Amino acid sequence: MGISRPSLGLYLTATYPSIRHFIEVLNGVRGLVDFLEIGIPTGNPKYDGPVIRVTHHGAELKGLEAVKVVDDYGRYSRVPVLMGYVADYVDSLNETASVARSVNAVSILFPDLIFDYPELIDRYVEVMVSNGLRPSFFISSKTPYKLVKRLSEYNPLFIYLGLYAATGIKLPIYVEQNVTTIRGIIGDTFLVVGFAVNNPDMVKSLIKAGADGVVVGTAFIQRMSNLESALSLLKWLRGGLP
Amino acid sequence: MTNVPTHWYNIAVDLPKPLPPPMDPYEGESRITLLNRIMPSELLHQEFTALQYVPIPEEVRDIYARLGRPTPLRRARGLERLIGNGVKIYYKFEGALPGGSHKLNTAVPQVYYAFRDGAKEVATETGAGQWGLAVSIAAALIGVKATVFMTKSSFMSKRQRVLFMRTYGATVYPSPSEVTKYGIEALKANPNHPGSLGLAISEAIDYTLQGEGRRYIPGSVLEFVLMHQTVIGQEAIEQIPEEPDLVVGCVGGGSNFAGLTYPFIGAKLRGEGFEGTRFLAVESKAAPKLTQGRYEYDFPDSGGLLPMIRMLTLGHNYVPPPSHAAGLRYHGAAPSLSLLVREGIVEARAYTQEEALEAGVMFARSEGIVPAPESSHAIRAVIDEARRMPKGSVILFNLSGHGLLDPDAYERVS
Numbered sequence: 291m292g293i294s295r296p297s298l299g300l301y302l303t304a305t306y307p308s309i310r311h312f313i314e315v316l317n318g319v320r321g322l323v324d325f326l327e328i329g330i331p332t333g334n335p336k337y338d339g340p341v342i343r344v345t346h347h348g349a350e351l352k353g354l355e356a357v358k359v360v361d362d363y364g365r366y367s368r369v370p371v372l373m374g375y376v377a378d379y380v381d382s383l384n385e386t387a388s389v390a391r392s393v394n395a396v397s398i399l400f401p402d403l404i405f406d407y408p409e410l411i412d413r414y415v416e417v418m419v420s421n422g423l424r425p426s427f428f429i430s431s432k433t434p435y436k437l438v439k440r441l442s443e444y445n446p447l448f449i450y451l452g453l454y455a456a457t458g459i460k461l462p463i464y465v466e467q468n469v470t471t472i473r474g475i476i477g478d479t480f481l482v483v484g485f486a487v488n489n490p491d492m493v494k495s496l497i498k499a500g501a502d503g504v505v506v507g508t509a510f511i512q513r514m515s516n517l518e519s520a521l522s523l524l525k526w527l528r529g530g531l532p
Numbered sequence: 533m534t535n536v537p538t539h540w541y542n543i544a545v546d547l548p549k550p551l552p553p554p555m556d557p558y559e560g561e562s563r564i565t566l567l568n569r570i571m572p573s574e575l576l577h578q579e580f581t582a583l584q585y586v587p588i589p590e591e592v593r594d595i596y597a598r599l600g601r602p603t604p605l606r607r608a609r610g611l612e613r614l615i616g617n618g619v620k621i622y623y624k625f626e627g628a629l630p631g632g633s634h635k636l637n638t639a640v641p642q643v644y645y646a647f648r649d650g651a652k653e654v655a656t657e658t659g660a661g662q663w664g665l666a667v668s669i670a671a672a673l674i675g676v677k678a679t680v681f682m683t684k685s686s687f688m689s690k691r692q693r694v695l696f697m698r699t700y701g702a703t704v705y706p707s708p709s710e711v712t713k714y715g716i717e718a719l720k721a722n723p724n725h726p727g728s729l730g731l732a733i734s735e736a737i738d739y740t741l742q743g744e745g746r747r748y749i750p751g752s753v754l755e756f757v758l759m760h761q762t763v764i765g766q767e768a769i770e771q772i773p774e775e776p777d778l779v780v781g782c783v784g785g786g787s788n789f790a791g792l793t794y795p796f797i798g799a800k801l802r803g804e805g806f807e808g809t810r811f812l813a814v815e816s817k818a819a820p821k822l823t824q825g826r827y828e829y830d831f832p833d834s835g836g837l838l839p840m841i842r843m844l845t846l847g848h849n850y851v852p853p854p855s856h857a858a859g860l861r862y863h864g865a866a867p868s869l870s871l872l873v874r875e876g877i878v879e880a881r882a883y884t885q886e887e888a889l890e891a892g893v894m895f896a897r898s899e900g901i902v903p904a905p906e907s908s909h910a911i912r913a914v915i916d917e918a919r920r921m922p923k924g925s926v927i928l929f930n931l932s933g934h935g936l937l938d939p940d941a942y943e944r945v946s
């Protein structure tokens with residue numbers, strides 16, 4: 291099973307700002323996004339920008355307990371993926387994968403895996419596959435070509451390219467050029483891009499540059515106190531999909 | 533004939549492991565956001581580019597050529613004779629550039645990109661003054677104003693470089709200065725504050741934020757700085773008539789070392805040559821991050837205004853003992869160099885100031901060029917290694933600068 295092309299994804303941190311609000315948002319976004327990334331709240335969201343860091347610290351529950359408040363994420367999206375920092379789960383990869391499985395997630399994305407635990411990549415893939423999940427990988431624009439190629443050969447659900455240095459912070463970077471370069475290495479592996487996406491023109495040009503899916507996080511979270519306005523952001527962004 | 537390279541080389545995409553991204557600390561405002569307000573935009577793109585080769589703008593290539601690129605690659609026959617065991621020694625002479633060091637290779641594009649952003653002025657810090665001087669020259673040629681915060685102890689002892697910078701039209705403040713809040717605070721705490729590079733960086737950034745049309749530009753450590761320096765190694769590969777067994781450079785933040793070695797190391801990592809070549813990074817015992825530092829996220833500046841980067845570091849509050857090789861008195865090494873040292877692809881060694889300056893004198897008397905005290909560290913390693921290598925071995929090193937403004941450094945050893 292894969293993700294439809296092109297598609298729009300949404301990032302949310304589980305149980306932020308509260309369990310009730312989190313579930314309300316999940317209900318609201320049904321049908322508006324093609325895939326979901328559910329962040330596992332952590333005490334050390336090192337590669338996240340200020341807005342998403344606040345969600346980790348402000349989530350009502352911490353760790354996998356937060357994820358378990360929903361027993362089937364498949365109700366809200368065809369392709370739900372968990373996202374966490376592998377630093378928290380180095381010694382419990384299997385348990386983490388079985389929790390993911392139990393809530394009907396299809397993969398776990400660890401943004402720190404290739405940077406901080408490159409020696410763990412093979413084990414991660416094994417654990418995903420043996421638990422009936424697909425691997426997925428986070429890379430930065432400067433990831434070595436050989437490694438990018440190798441990751442694409444694990445048959446991942448997707449490769450996620452972080453467009454900027456941290457979530458939510460736009461910098462003057464030729465992101466389209468970076469997307470096109472990575473696309474040239476990974477063949478037809480599904481390429482997700484994200485970080486600081488906040489308007490349909492950006493969605494459009496990223497897809498045109500070679501992305502298959504675009505994720506919104508910070509911009510949505512900033513509007514979350516007013517669900518209507520947050521949902522209308524998603525509709526507006528969808529307008530950028532061809 | 534060797535031409536001025538058309539591209540800069542980005543080693544990140546050939547490394548055996550990915551470079552960890554920069555990161556914001558948990559306290560205070562986002563440093564990554566601040567980059568947007570202070571740095572030329574093209575440099576931020578280059579810091580995060582996925583390209584293996586980044587095109588050098590024609591205007592920049594033009595200035596490179598006018599300033600004397602390609603720089604000479606020479607055989608050190610006098611030094612070879614002195615060592616006397618048939619080892620061949622080549623050096624790339626970056627001191628041939630008008631500023632007397634490799635720093636112009638990145639000052640020119642950085643000032644150019646600031647100008648292209650509409651900046652009227654660039655601000656920076658400098659220790660002994662090599663970087664400040666390079667920025668002053670580049671700013672004069674490109675037509676923007678340069679403002680340099682120079683550590684006060686150097687401002688007093690390196691008068692010639694201050695005058696040199698002013699000759700090119702730069703404004704030079706001793707740091708701590710009266711023009712920024714960081715300087716004023718430091719002076720209040722200690723009216724005789726000698727200054728530090730970290731404080732000078734904070735002053736330059738604060739000064740940049742105070743006025744319209746200003747950009748801050750850094751002299752080392754950031755990956756785009758190292759990338760700009762790769763013109764050195766690309767030229768050297770074309771110029772050197774035989775494959776070196778050993779390539780050597782000194783390390784402050786890592787830019788001249790990377791500039792010479794990365795094109796060679798990249799080829800080796802891709803399996804395109806130089807399989808048997810060793811690479812040796814030489815630091816000062818006054819700031820031994822490569823041999824004694826920890827590999828962790830740390831600030832590149834002691835003020836903690838810039839985002840944290842993962843590197844071999846002695847800690848951003850580390851205060852090195854005084855050293856004539858001021859350019860090596862830096863607490864950390866660029867992320868890519870740190871990674872290469874940890875992976876065993878680059879070897880590292882530290883020398884004392886005396887060991888280095890002695891070698892500098894040997895070089896001056898055998899080759900006729902007084903090396904910069906920083907470069908003398910590389911020369912010390914070249915001599916020690918050459919003595920152990922078999923006849924016919926080939927060494928290449930980076931003579932990152934001349935020492936015409938540093939004869940005081942050699943006073944005690946000559």
Ligand SMILES: Cc1ncc(COP(=O)(O)O)c(C=O)c1O
Nearest residue numbers: 662752784785786787788859933
């Ligand atoms: C002549 C010379 N060599 C070397 C250095 C060290 O810096 P880096 O390691 O960035 O080349 C400096 C720094 O000021 C310098 O002036």
